[in-house]
Amino acid sequence: MxxxxxxxxxxxxxxxxxxxxxxxxxxxxxxxxxxxxxxxxxxxxxQDPHRDNQRDLNKQKRKNNDLFEASNSYESIADMSEDEKQLMLQKQREKLDELQAEAEELGVGKENIDDLEKMDMKSLNKAILQQELRIKRAKADESEKKSVPVDYIQEKAFEAARLTRDGLLGIPSRLSARLAAENDPHACRVMMETEIIKQLDNLSEMFSEL
Known part of the structure; x- marks a missing residue:
């Protein structure tokens, strides 16, 4: 043969x-x-010595009745008892249910994973990986929608800085005559503060629009 x-x-x-x-x-x-x-x-x-060691570990886990831990630590499905296989299937279905709920919130379709009870471990693992990928893609798309291009930010920041610079440099020409005619130091200070605050408010307004 x-x-x-x-x-x-x-x-x-x-x-x-x-x-x-x-x-x-x-x-x-x-x-x-x-x-x-x-x-x-x-x-x-x-007999493979490595598999013998694994079988001994599996027997010890079963003696401790710790199916939850045991089903997560075997090297292959063949090492599991029937109870552990059923527990693993249950956990995988619960995981897929959780992913489906998250996917629905993000607007991702069910993609033919409705009948979970008929799925074996291989099918469930495949469905879980596919659903996780769909969720990551949906989150990436949502993040991209909310993002702003770097070039746009740089352009607007440069424009805001230029307008603020021009506004500040224009203060002396706008106030020089008024300050020269004013004898009250307090009034002079108020006029200058008012002009500076105006320019800062304009700058803040421009950045709030980004």
């Missing part, structure tokens, strides 16, 4: 079978073919 057909029979990837062949765990014949009965027996006998 070819390695690819044997991998399909065992429900694993062809690369995994090829890896076992290269390691000498499963013998190959006529190039890349394997004896399916012999190979199946050898696969069952073969």
């Amino acid at each position: 070819s390695q690819s057909k044997f991998a399909a029979k065992m429900g694993v990837k062809r690369q995994y079978i090829n890896k076992l062949v290269h390691k000498g765990i499963i013998p190959s014949y006529d190039g890349k073919r394997v004896d399916d009965i012999e190979a199946e027996r050898l696969m069952k006998e073969f």
Whole structure:
């Protein structure tokens, strides 16, 4: 039997079978073919130390009845018990429900994720990633609508500064004759303050329009 057909029979990837062949765990014949009965027996006998450690950790978690923590820390779905798989599915559906509510507030459509109960873990994970991406895009679009181009700000700031400068430089010509004719220092100060405050108010008004 070819390695690819044997991998399909065992429900694993062809690369995994090829890896076992290269390691000498499963013998190959006529190039890349394997004896399916012999190979199946050898696969069952073969134990990956890393997976053994993971299984031991999983057993310990199950003894502690901490399904919530356990379902979040396994390397693959195959390591989970049926209760843990169901818990993971429940959590994923709740996550997708939360994302859907947030998406609706942002005006994002449901995008064919209505029937959550029929989704397996793979479908739920895919839907969660897609929905998170839609929400990020919607938020980015909203942020872009509220943003103002940098060039526009720079242009308006330069214009405001120029008008303020011109207004301040014009104060002496506007007040010189009046100040020369005024003998009261207080009146002189009031006239100058009034002109300066006027220019500052104009500047504030221009920036408030940005």
